[in-house]
Amino acid sequence: MTRSARRTRRLLRLAGAGAAAVLALTACSSSSDSSDAPDTGTPGSSGASASPKLSGTVTVFAAASLKESFTTLGKEFEHRHPGTKVSFNFSGSDTLAASITGGAPADVFAAASPRTMKTVTDAGDASGAPVTFVRNQLEIATRPGNPAKVSSLKDLTKSGLKVVLCDKTVPCGAAARKALDAAGIELTPVSYEQDVKSALNKVELDEADAAIVYKTDVKAAQGKVRGVEFPESAGAVNDYPIAALKNGRNTEAAQAFIALVRSADGQKVLGEAGFLKP
Amino acid sequence: MTSLDKPGAAAGPRPGRPRRRRAGAGGRRGVPLPLLLPGLLALAFLLLPLLALLLRAPWRALPRQLGSTEVWQALQLSLISATAATAVSLVLGVPLAWLLARTEFPGRGLVRALVTLPLVLPPVVGGVALLLALGRNGVVGQWLDAWFGITLPFTTTGVVIAEAFVAMPFLVISVEGTLRAADPRYEEAATTLGASRFTAFRRVTLPLIAPGIAAGAVLAWARALGEFGATITFAGNFPGRTQTMPLSVYLALQNDPEAAIALSLVLLTVSIAVLAALRDRWMTTP
Numbered sequence: 001m002t003r004s005a006r007r008t009r010r011l012l013r014l015a016g017a018g019a020a021a022v023l024a025l026t027a028c029s030s031s032s033d034s035s036d037a038p039d040t041g042t043p044g045s046s047g048a049s050a051s052p053k054l055s056g057t058v059t060v061f062a063a064a065s066l067k068e069s070f071t072t073l074g075k076e077f078e079h080r081h082p083g084t085k086v087s088f089n090f091s092g093s094d095t096l097a098a099s100i101t102g103g104a105p106a107d108v109f110a111a112a113s114p115r116t117m118k119t120v121t122d123a124g125d126a127s128g129a130p131v132t133f134v135r136n137q138l139e140i141a142t143r144p145g146n147p148a149k150v151s152s153l154k155d156l157t158k159s160g161l162k163v164v165l166c167d168k169t170v171p172c173g174a175a176a177r178k179a180l181d182a183a184g185i186e187l188t189p190v191s192y193e194q195d196v197k198s199a200l201n202k203v204e205l206d207e208a209d210a211a212i213v214y215k216t217d218v219k220a221a222q223g224k225v226r227g228v229e230f231p232e233s234a235g236a237v238n239d240y241p242i243a244a245l246k247n248g249r250n251t252e253a254a255q256a257f258i259a260l261v262r263s264a265d266g267q268k269v270l271g272e273a274g275f276l277k278p
Numbered sequence: 279m280t281s282l283d284k285p286g287a288a289a290g291p292r293p294g295r296p297r298r299r300r301a302g303a304g305g306r307r308g309v310p311l312p313l314l315l316p317g318l319l320a321l322a323f324l325l326l327p328l329l330a331l332l333l334r335a336p337w338r339a340l341p342r343q344l345g346s347t348e349v350w351q352a353l354q355l356s357l358i359s360a361t362a363a364t365a366v367s368l369v370l371g372v373p374l375a376w377l378l379a380r381t382e383f384p385g386r387g388l389v390r391a392l393v394t395l396p397l398v399l400p401p402v403v404g405g406v407a408l409l410l411a412l413g414r415n416g417v418v419g420q421w422l423d424a425w426f427g428i429t430l431p432f433t434t435t436g437v438v439i440a441e442a443f444v445a446m447p448f449l450v451i452s453v454e455g456t457l458r459a460a461d462p463r464y465e466e467a468a469t470t471l472g473a474s475r476f477t478a479f480r481r482v483t484l485p486l487i488a489p490g491i492a493a494g495a496v497l498a499w500a501r502a503l504g505e506f507g508a509t510i511t512f513a514g515n516f517p518g519r520t521q522t523m524p525l526s527v528y529l530a531l532q533n534d535p536e537a538a539i540a541l542s543l544v545l546l547t548v549s550i551a552v553l554a555a556l557r558d559r560w561m562t563t564p
């Protein structure tokens with residue numbers, strides 16, 4: 001009995017060691033996936049600093065709020081790597097996540113919330129762990145000149161005021177809900193929009209009096225809406241994660257694009273658009 | 279013996295009939311392969327997605343999925359708004375169809391082309407156009423707001439308007455086609471007998487083209503029921519007020535695909551019911 005017990009214990013220990021080894025191996029392979037990938041095309045060069053020869057199209061699925069800054073970065077990328085083309089799909093992060101898990105061919109996914117990124121990593125569609133590259137804070141967008149005189153989150157509940165929010169499945173909607181709940185404010189909007197740009201558009205077109213959007217969206221609207229900051233937004237700041245995708249066809253370019261987004265130059269563009277440092 | 283002969287005699291012509299049928303089949307054997315194969319492929323292509331929906335349906339979770347109040351809210355709203363949009367289309371569309379079919383006026387061809395425009399226009403574009411026309415700041419909408427305090431976006435009325443905009447052309451085209459096929463001499467006879475043109479329309483034309491109107495109405499209703507782009511653009515998305523079935527399917531797909539499939543099944547069932555209602559007209563077309 002004792003002998004068999006000892007044997008099982010030894011087996012268990014072996015199994016444990018095996019598991020540890022497997023874990024170590026997978027850790028190795030996953031890290032090599034993410035860091036060595038850019039080098040595979042150029043055996044001569046080593047290290048990420050030497051830019052590998054890139055070509056072809058890199059398809060980037062990015063949250064709607066990243067539209068302006070990523071478009072700029074895409075042009076910069078094409079400029080730095082002649083022969084490449086960056087093709088964007090900007091939409092609600094949840095829509096993008098659903099397309100990616102549905103098999104959409106994309107190389108990079110930049111989401112507006114860890115939750116939408118988790119949908120993709122849980123499905124095993126990301127290669128390597130996602131990293132947070134910026135953060136974004138909410139702001140109230142009103143008509144230019146703020147005719148409705150909105151100065152706080154509480155003001156949005158004024159009767160007769162038409163407010164639009166993002167749908168709760170979209171990161172901006174989830175964040176707005178979080179801020180409202182934390183402040184204990186009951187707000188009934190006229191519509192739950194499918195992404196942040198749709199919410200902003202409703203204010204730009206004067207169909208709604210106010211919307212809760214990101215600071216970056218107010219900035220990108222260039223005066224077509226007026227931003228009103230509210231202190232509760234500090235408790236609902238969104239992390240933006242970025243990751244390369246397994247389904248991608250252009251791994252090297254994907255890594256290079258992520259590197260550009262995370263580089264000082266990339267952060268400068270994003271910072272100018274109103275994003276916060278990670 | 280005669281009783282035995284009779285079945286034999288009866289069996290006599292029987293092999294003959296299949297022979298004749300086979301002769302018919304021989305004619306069908308002449309179906310050229312370049313037509314047969316793409317035709318079958320088209321059939322498979324149209325049916326496969328629907329089959330997939332049935333195969334992947336979460337049958338066990340279905341009662342729970344369909345039991346939620348949001349689903350019924352969306353279905354109820356969809357049915358009500360599609361019916362209201364069809365009613366609007368009938369009241370306004372049948373007279374328009376009559377004008378197009380029975381009167382001569384300059385630029386009639388152009389008007390007919392414009393009527394069919396919403397058929398080919400992407401619905402989202404239709405929604406944007408509606409916002410610019412009937413929105414709070416729209417060309418007409420600003421006066422509606424200033425004079426009557428009526429704003430249409432984000433309301434159920436807005437949903438009905440968006441759906442009617444997209445669905446009415448189906449009805450107009452269908453009714454106009456029926457009117458052109460109907461013999462105008464009945465109306466002429468009625469007017470010669472002293473009926474006014476409106477009475478002739480009401481008492482003679484309308485009963486004559488009733489099947490065409492019904493078919494057009496069902497078509498418009500089905501289109502309104504499935505309307506997505508114009509609705510979400512013009513009327514927004516709020517559960518119970520403007521969130522119709524297609525909108526809730528789209529939003530459910532983002533975070534709860536099972537719910538989306540369940541909702542899709544409901545819409546599929548409704549669509550099949552519509553087809554069944556139309557079968558006399560479509561399934562028996564020669």
